[in-house]
Amino acid sequence: MIILAGTPIGNLGDASRRLVEVLTEATTIAAEDTRTTQRLLAALGIDNRPRLIPLHDHNEKRVAAELVELARDEDLLVLSDAGMPTVSDPGYGLVAAAAAAGVEVTAIPGPSAVLTALAVSGLPTDRFSFEGFVARKPGERARAFAAVAEDPRTLVFFEAPTRTAQTLADMATAFGGGRRAVVARELTKLHEQVVRGSLDELAAWAAGGVRGEVVIVVAGADPREIPLEDALARVAALVGQGTRLKDATREVAQSTGHPSRTLYDAALAAR
Template sequence: MSISDGLLILAATPIGDPRDASARLALELQRADVVAAEDTRRLHRLCSDLEVKPVGSVLAYHEHNEAGRTAELVERMRTGARVLLVTDAGMPSVSDPGFRLVEAAAAADVRVTCIPGPSAVPVALAVSGLPVDRFCFEGFLPRKPGERARALANLAAEQRTMVFFEAPHRTQVTLAAMAAVFGAERRAALCRELTKTYEEVRRGSLAELAQWAQNEVRGEVTLVVEGAPARRAAPSEVVEEVLEQVAEGVRLKDACKAASASWGCSTKELYDLAVARQRASRM
């Protein structure tokens, strides 16, 4: 084989129902020289469901070993190996391992291709009932309250529909934080266990969903949140909103930047006014 024969194939795997697996995925599982899997146990379960058996070597490739294993896989491809990369569910690189390997393969002039298929992001968008003509994917928000508040403040003016992943035990806290920053009435959809037996999609305001999520939330969660409306206001009309975000732990500079983008007013004027209000309140 020549070096040009080497190939990296990113393959989407079912996010719930194994029947969503493509015929191409089943074929490549049987012909790849190497199958790199986020969790080899889940891979074997998928292969059992599809009634296929990998003929090549199977190895683990996940966030804890990808730094070291990437070089090994690239070297295999440089010598002609056909490498198939799969994650536990959905598309590799989309909030899952894969980007590092694609980057390294491209740098080594190894051809990279993809087997399209299931992904929670477009599925959640499709069933959300929110606009999907323009959207952005934000993955998981930071776990620490202050960092999470700052991340949300930076998104306060985002006019595209936003998609987030979240752990079930943090869903209520995240929805409450979104309601505090984006506004309690902002529309959203909570998509749980997509394509699985107990699939559930709840639509409502952020406040309503946060209230519902006070009960135990189970399963994989994808949140779809409506983008901010285009609007304009003077700094004097926005300053109280900024100070409320600061009280929630957002840095004044970040809150002013987000609010000015959202309301179309001067960041400097808003910052100066907020500082003046803070000083006055201490007197």
């Protein structure tokens, strides 16, 4: 089978007992960076010297089929540099290929920068959307932000420290400078820092420079920010896809804050 294992995102003390056990017994490991895996083994005091196979963004498509066949005969441990494989890290293509080939895939859960940042943010956690790394090109970034500007869910992004200030300024433009947000950097490490404020405040703070690994958590759109006509357009789109009007108005009401009865009556009047 294929075993996806979560590794520490900073503090080695977060390595689970199951992770240590499987690293001690592994014969073959597919690793995002084999040097990082070697350092992890040494840091955890593990003497095992398994076969290490690179698995990264540049070779995953090429080696996935070979690794799936290997996993038919032995357990293949998959590691990213930090956190859970496949979450903004290599492994998705491998898992998809394994699922298609009928090869079993399991996981040893471990630390996640996404969930850790969300948990300490102080922003709503009942519904959230992980948006991955922010696009580097200004045009692509602007389009990506525009697509989620009215999303009521809490948004989680990864960003490089050198681009954090510009990204926060762009978020303030796209989402509104008063939108609540959090910058969590160096999570679980010695210099962990969680900074909360409005996007305008955080952009000003980051202008002085940011170091370390960064996660940005942004509050979802206030339902009151979504005009009634936009909510009705969503209702119409759902109805056009075959959803009953009553169900469509109920669904849109939950995501926009407009009363379902108001939406229902307005949709009927517009017919």
